[in-house]
Amino acid sequence: MHRLTARFKLPFALAIGLAASPAAAQEAFVGVYVHEVGTPLTFAVEEEGADIELGYRFARSEALGFIGKPQPYVLASLNTAGDTSFVGGGLSWRVDAGPVYLRPGLGLVVHDGPDRRVSARTGNRTDLGSRVLFEPEIAIGVAVSERLSVEASWVHISHAQLFNSEQNPGIDMMGVRLNLQM
Template sequence: MRRTLLTLSTLGLLAGTASADLLEEVRFGVLQHNICVQDCNNADKEDGPNINGELVFKSPNFLSIIWSPRPYVMGSANTAGNTSFGAVGLTWDWEFADGWSLELGEGYAIHSGELESPFPQGDPRGDAFTEKHVLLGSRDLFRTSFGLNYEFSDSWGGQILYEHLSHGQIIGSGRNQGLDNLGVRVIYKFGG
């Protein structure tokens, strides 16, 4: 619970100090933690939903060469004390109908979860440990996200969000069980 409050307080502080000229959106929501998408052997090992908050900034001019993605900073705190993380990255939006858009995000995350089992191979305590913990293999992870957004008004919107965290054997090696989260968020747009 302390991690959740710390994450939300930090995002609130960042939102309060960020220039109104730069900050475009604030997002808060709840995501089901570690769902089954492809490899269900590692799904549901950790309990508790994640409380998620994100600040999205206006796209700087120099990013127009890559279709003007918007920078973000986010935090996700697990309510059961399992893997929490923070990330920074870029997000691209494509409006496909009036009020509806698809969003793709790519970023870099640092997490508080387990990397490897602390017990040697063959130790029965290791089996019990790996039954309850996702072994992420690297403190650094990629964060890939997909969102379906809907505008309720000029200022308010909603989002269904899927996110995947993994090191992909690129920024880490060894274990790479990854995490998949799915949930909903509320979006507040400044200047709406």
């Protein structure tokens, strides 16, 4: 069973609560991700498992028309092996090309990973260096029906060395998510 730290329980509950409230949502999503995929943007933090991601994308924001009317979103990602989980929110844009589309996004997350962790194998620090992380993501999707779409998605979390100039391993997740328009 995954243990959530005390400081993580409230943000996790809020994200789940928002994701469960259909009143203001445009799109609910659920995904399954491989946790800690090796890419040039990260180095090994020695975590395992899969991630289950739940979230909501709200209606496109008319107030943010000057940046293309993005959809605000909230998400919660739970790691099945008890490693780093996170909650957060951000903005995503859907760029349609017929039934296929591209969905870039950018958000901030708060995670429950350790404050300090050192690899027994290498002696390197493997903690994420900051409690607050950026969450850029990109997906390519296809509409399956009028209300359902499927996306292949990459999610990255790190702080880009803005919050700690000495520590920024980051974690990449890759997976698939289903989106249901409300």
